[in-house]
Amino acid sequence: MRQDYAKIGIVVVTVLIICVLMFHLYGRTNNPSSADYEIKSGNLVFAPSDRSLPKACKSSAIPLQHEISRYAKKQRQLTESEKSAVSVCRKRDLKQEHKRSWDTFFTNKIEYIRWNNHTYLNGDSTVIEVGGNVGTFSDNLQRLFRPRRYIILEPMKRFFDMLVSKYRSMSNIVVLNFGLSSEDRIDWVKVDGGSTSRFLPNKIPKNLLAPLRQVNSTNFFLSMAVGFFEVDLLTMNCEGCEYDILDAILDSNLINYFRHVQISFHHLNGLGDTLDRWCQYQQLLSRTHRLIYQYPLFWESWTRKDLKQ
Numbered sequence: 001m002r003q004d005y006a007k008i009g010i011v012v013v014t015v016l017i018i019c020v021l022m023f024h025l026y027g028r029t030n031n032p033s034s035a036d037y038e039i040k041s042g043n044l045v046f047a048p049s050d051r052s053l054p055k056a057c058k059s060s061a062i063p064l065q066h067e068i069s070r071y072a073k074k075q076r077q078l079t080e081s082e083k084s085a086v087s088v089c090r091k092r093d094l095k096q097e098h099k100r101s102w103d104t105f106f107t108n109k110i111e112y113i114r115w116n117n118h119t120y121l122n123g124d125s126t127v128i129e130v131g132g133n134v135g136t137f138s139d140n141l142q143r144l145f146r147p148r149r150y151i152i153l154e155p156m157k158r159f160f161d162m163l164v165s166k167y168r169s170m171s172n173i174v175v176l177n178f179g180l181s182s183e184d185r186i187d188w189v190k191v192d193g194g195s196t197s198r199f200l201p202n203k204i205p206k207n208l209l210a211p212l213r214q215v216n217s218t219n220f221f222l223s224m225a226v227g228f229f230e231v232d233l234l235t236m237n238c239e240g241c242e243y244d245i246l247d248a249i250l251d252s253n254l255i256n257y258f259r260h261v262q263i264s265f266h267h268l269n270g271l272g273d274t275l276d277r278w279c280q281y282q283q284l285l286s287r288t289h290r291l292i293y294q295y296p297l298f299w300e301s302w303t304r305k306d307l308k309q
């Protein structure tokens with residue numbers, strides 16, 4: 001709680017400092033000769049001022065989050081040894097390994113690792129879940145750890161409504177009706193049971209399609225002030241959007257502010273060479289994080305290297 005106030009404080013103070021500075025500069029450049037105060041018998045007396053607030057302090061001109069954030073672009077070029085690891089990795093058999101991972105994951109309750117493994121979570125934690133669906137994952141996380149802030153992104157209206165009514169009485173859960181992507185966009189998609197994706201083929205009339213609203217991942221995380229605080233767990237099961245999100249956080253220093261990252265990889269047409277992309281993420285993620293569990297090309301989880309668990 002106190003930490004939260006500190007973060008909000010930092011943002012507010014930054015905005016105020018910028019406003020005060022702009023006010024100061026504005027005063028100087030526009031009114032260089034007029035004094036705001038005079039000295040009367042040794043005391044400083046401020047003259048009444050009818051000057052209105054400068055533009056910079058009106059809400060439309062208040063700095064955007066990313067202008068005062070700790071966001072920084074990052075060089076993503078692979079080193080020679082990372083490149084050779086990728087070329088070895090690329091020889092793996094995507095179809096066969098993915099199938100093996102899938103079969104293993106869904107037998108003997110191994111899939112429960114998705115929530116059971118995150119024992120570091122507690123009543124102070126912040127979790128962002130991309131792809132809430134019907135709430136299986138969130139139900140389990142609530143039952144086990146009750147994180148303080150639990151943000152669920154669910155772009156499909158049907159599931160969103162379901163989640164909102166399910167969690168109506170739980171003030172630690174926020175459900176948002178959009179997904180993440182590389183850019184702000186809306187796609188029209190077929191609602192297909194559990195999996196909805198802009199990467200799944202849509203050959204049905206538009207009146208049977210539903211809008212899939214997506215937001216630029218970088219902007220979303222910046223607007224959440226990631227960087228001023230750390231996200232304990234980012235978990236993604238979003239039918240292909242994991243690639244855009246990983247690109248966004250690995251292209252910048254945002255990756256440093258996610259303590260744990262859990263990913264479900266999908267291999268749909270339209271996602272390009274997913275084996276190559278997965279192989280590269282292994283190298284990029286292992287710069288800052290270490291692998292905790294992995295069912296290759298399917299589910300895996302990473303923990304930042306400085307953390308014990």
Ligand SMILES: *[C@@H]1O[C@H](CO)[C@@H](O)[C@H](O)[C@H]1NC(C)=O
Nearest residue numbers: 113116117118119292293294
């Ligand atoms: C998480 O999973 C890894 C890999 O299976 C295992 O070694 C570790 O003990 C698990 N952690 C917890 C807290 O269950």
Ligand SMILES: *[C@@H]1O[C@H](CO)[C@@H](O)[C@H](O)[C@H]1NC(C)=O
Nearest residue numbers: 066182183184216217218219
């Ligand atoms: C997403 O937002 C970031 C940060 O504002 C921006 O740099 C980037 O160009 C945006 N991406 C797209 C594809 O619009």
